[in-house]
Amino acid sequence: MTFAVALALVAAPIALAKKGNKTQVAQNLNIFSAIYKELQTSYVDSLDSNKDIRNAIDAMLGQIDPYTEYYPIEEQEALTQISSGEFSGIGSYIMQRNGQVVLSEPQWGSPARTAGVKHGDVLIAIDGDTLPRGFSSSEASKRLRGQAGTHVHLTIKRPFVQDSILDFDIVRGTIRTDPVPYYGMLRDGVGYIRLTTFNEKSAAGVKEGLLALKKNPDLKGVVLDLRDNGGGLLESAVQIVGFFVPKGTEVVSTRYRDSSNEKTYKTTQQPIDTEIPLAVLVNGGTASASEIVSGSLQDLDRAVIIGERSYGKGLVQSSRPLPYDGLLKLTVARYYIPSGRLIQAIDYSHRNPDGSVARIPDSLTNVYQTRAGREVRDGGGITPDIKVEQPEANRLIYNVVADLWSYDYANRFAARQGDNMPPATEFEITDSIFEDFKSFIDPDRFQYDKLCESGIKMLREAAESEGYMTDSVGSQFDILEGLLKHNLNHDLDHNRKELVRILDSEISARYYSEGDRVMRDIRDDLDVDAAIEMFTTPGQYQKLLSPKKQ
Numbered sequence: 001m002t003f004a005v006a007l008a009l010v011a012a013p014i015a016l017a018k019k020g021n022k023t024q025v026a027q028n029l030n031i032f033s034a035i036y037k038e039l040q041t042s043y044v045d046s047l048d049s050n051k052d053i054r055n056a057i058d059a060m061l062g063q064i065d066p067y068t069e070y071y072p073i074e075e076q077e078a079l080t081q082i083s084s085g086e087f088s089g090i091g092s093y094i095m096q097r098n099g100q101v102v103l104s105e106p107q108w109g110s111p112a113r114t115a116g117v118k119h120g121d122v123l124i125a126i127d128g129d130t131l132p133r134g135f136s137s138s139e140a141s142k143r144l145r146g147q148a149g150t151h152v153h154l155t156i157k158r159p160f161v162q163d164s165i166l167d168f169d170i171v172r173g174t175i176r177t178d179p180v181p182y183y184g185m186l187r188d189g190v191g192y193i194r195l196t197t198f199n200e201k202s203a204a205g206v207k208e209g210l211l212a213l214k215k216n217p218d219l220k221g222v223v224l225d226l227r228d229n230g231g232g233l234l235e236s237a238v239q240i241v242g243f244f245v246p247k248g249t250e251v252v253s254t255r256y257r258d259s260s261n262e263k264t265y266k267t268t269q270q271p272i273d274t275e276i277p278l279a280v281l282v283n284g285g286t287a288s289a290s291e292i293v294s295g296s297l298q299d300l301d302r303a304v305i306i307g308e309r310s311y312g313k314g315l316v317q318s319s320r321p322l323p324y325d326g327l328l329k330l331t332v333a334r335y336y337i338p339s340g341r342l343i344q345a346i347d348y349s350h351r352n353p354d355g356s357v358a359r360i361p362d363s364l365t366n367v368y369q370t371r372a373g374r375e376v377r378d379g380g381g382i383t384p385d386i387k388v389e390q391p392e393a394n395r396l397i398y399n400v401v402a403d404l405w406s407y408d409y410a411n412r413f414a415a416r417q418g419d420n421m422p423p424a425t426e427f428e429i430t431d432s433i434f435e436d437f438k439s440f441i442d443p444d445r446f447q448y449d450k451l452c453e454s455g456i457k458m459l460r461e462a463a464e465s466e467g468y469m470t471d472s473v474g475s476q477f478d479i480l481e482g483l484l485k486h487n488l489n490h491d492l493d494h495n496r497k498e499l500v501r502i503l504d505s506e507i508s509a510r511y512y513s514e515g516d517r518v519m520r521d522i523r524d525d526l527d528v529d530a531a532i533e534m535f536t537t538p539g540q541y542q543k544l545l546s547p548k549k550q
Helices: 003-016 022-042 049-062 077-084 111-115 137-144 202-214 234-241 289-299 395-402 405-417 431-440 451-465 471-483 488-494 496-509 514-524 526-536 540-544
Strands: 069-071 086-089 093-097 100-104 122-126 151-157 165-171 173-176 182-185 190-194 221-225 250-256 262-266 278-282 304-307 315-322 326-336 367-369 375-377
Touching (some): 077 086, 093 137, 122 137, 190 202, 190 526, 221 526, 278 289, 395 405, 395 496, 488 496, 526 540
Parallel strands (some): 190 221, 221 278
Antiparallel strands (some): 093 100, 100 122, 122 151, 151 165, 315 326
């Protein structure tokens, strides 16, 4: 047992102490202090007190829920960035690939992109300090951030380019995250707005997009895309709902431990349009503030929800100051949308014997009603009005991505192609690009589960075990095995549609802005197609928002 785990086990009872049991809390704190004092004084090896105490704090908070977190002063910049949508740095994502720190998707117009950094560049040194293999991406990110106007010197290696050690002197700048990277008209008079987060600029971005779409006289409906939007500021969510419903409409209420303490949030501005047909796209990555928007619009019968069931986060956090400029982000309440339902999908107050928690089973959820009388349920996120089944990724697709075949191919493509690329509206994965990708994959190094072959092997073993394996049966197995023997070239062709989508995304990330990539992605999108079909089918929108006849 590590010292961090031992300390966590001592600290855990503090989190579980009941209200008013001050004596028990004081006793546990004294025990914790005494144990660690003995460890510091007498243990055979020296201890890192900062690391051990931090691990104990994190383990204790982890027994409550994943959203209650401690932030020392040096880690608080991330919280500010989430709410403001701004930070100072070079403007590139930092990730780790095969033990190396990689610069990813340098933002359009950022200091990194302006200096010449490209997606996929491997970071070798920062200000002359060589990064060892396995250097964490989070630590690299900390070193790359800094006050706007300051310099940072990077040494990188560009993949698939011979003698490609390059140096960049980059002046850090203020990086602004655009919460609405794309809005525009789709086909058949349908407008589209992509919202990626809820920060201080989100409402203004959605308003700009909505007003621009309404200028088109052929506009039949609007799609608000909240897929993979993990949330953010609650106030921003209330503002956005207010664009579509009358002023003074209740959007969400928060209820605290004291049941008499409840706060209700209502829209405060005049709406932009309360009549235009509206669809909201959600999936398993739609959470928190995104669920307030989608859930309240569903409860108010103001929008049709399309896609997959959302994540189910109905807990409210508030920040509390701590000694030495620390900060505690603390879960203080649950939020409830207009029908009265709670969308929280996991009950963190009840744990399995192994310490894990599980989703609330459907059998334990409750039925509520929307304003018009449609049935909706609590306890499991937002269930779409139109469920869209997404194709399941098989092992071949998984290994193409997980083993970096598509990533490495896109790096090689970019190294060979250079900057000679067509506009985002014109680029396509051609037959020659796909064939080139197939030839890039080394059959001897590419590993994936071959279900037919493994199935025949298991059936052979079962026949032998149960005494059915005769010479004639064995010969039939041999014939079947020969007919179903996997061929990598065939398997790649069979999965061409999904592989083309993956390659398109990887290559586009190296050449096009986030807005251009969103525009490209939704050209062949099952959820978007479902929304367009709904808007263009006479009476379908109204039917979905009407209660089912008994």
